[in-house]
Every structure is written in structure tokens, then in C-alpha cells.
Amino acid sequence: QVQLQESGPGLVKPSETLSLICTVSGGSVSSGSYYWSWIRQPPGKGLEWIGYIYNSGSTNYDPSLKSRVTISLHTSENQFSLKLNSVTAADTAVYYCARSRMVSGVVMLYFWGQGTLVTVSS
């Protein structure tokens, strides 16, 4: 059973860079054909897709965040990461990592981490 666990600072100052790691167990980030994704949820609000990195290393980001976000694979550590720079209070959210599964050509977010709250405040 694949498990994902987010980790990183819970408090980030405005204008700085938010950095999170998702550690994967029960599977390898470098094998199979999966989309390794980040999703966030501001307090009391809905889910927002941030982006993904595919096993090949190709990435896709939400256009509203594209200029500030980088998702990377770290195969030797079996992790993938999220960096979001120039953060503001609007980036305060619970951040989730997730791994996809594809069935009959349809992709779904099948495995999710438990989420980690990141607060942007001075």
C-alpha cells in the first residue's frame, strides 16, 4: 500500500519561499507511470490543484501559480517536493501531496497524504 507524508515548515514569512517534501513509502517515485501532485486547501475553502510532475520529469502547473511554483522529483530519497516563492497570506493553506492512478484512460488522485498546514505570517 502506497503511503505519502508531507513535511516542512508550518510557518513561512511573507515574500519568502514555501518548501514542502512528500515522502513516499510502499512504492517508488521513479517507477510506473504516475502523476505526483500537490493540492492545497485554504482554511474553510475548497480544494485547489497546484500541479504535478510525471515520472518522466515533465510538469504541469496551475496557470495562476505557474510563475511561482516548482515541483521536483528526488528519486534517491523517494520523495517529491513543492517550492512556492514570494508567498503571501493568500498562500496559507493545508497542502496535500497525492499520487495518481489511471484506469481505462482516466486519471484519478488515488493516494493522498494527510496534509500539512502552512501559515504565511510575519
Added chain:
Amino acid sequence: DIQMTQSPSSLSASVGDRVTITCRASQSISNSLNWYQQKPGEAPKLLIYAASSLQSVVPSRFSGSGSGADFTLTISSLRPEDFATYYCQQTYSAPWTFGQGTRVEIK
């Protein structure tokens, strides 16, 4: 970008009620539509994928239908553990957008 619109945004229902939530895409997405359930303080869980396929271990009172741009999640007989927020998501094309969510509350 493909916009996903869920309705209603919230509803109140009683145990045993039949509940229907709709999700409309701004363009055709074939059957690339998934439904997730989220309870307070928890990560979302996949309920239904490819519009109508039930994830394993999900009770059969949940069902999904639709294709193209209009989709429906139905709970045939609401149970206490079903009170939660439900999200649709399209994965037809990136960015993979979510609906705004439907909160199902106890009447």
C-alpha cells in the same frame, strides 16, 4: 482552463434521504470526472472515478453518472457517516480543476 461548477454548494438532509449533487464542466470532458469525499480534518478520499466507477470499499449507496459536461453523484439512502463535503474534479486536461464543493449537512 476547464471550469467545474457544482450545485448545490450545500444541502441539509436527513438520514435515509436520497441526495443528488451535480457537477457541470465548461466544456466536454468525456468521462474524465472523479468524485471525492472529505470529512473535517481529513484528506479527501476517492469515491468514484471515470464518472461512474465505484472505488473499491465504497458502499453501493453511492453512484455516479454522466458524460460529456454534465455529471451527477447520488447517495441513495444517506447514512450518518456520509455527512461530509463532496468535490468533483476533471482530469481531462490540465489544469485539473475541482468543483467548489458541496457540503452535506444534517437536517
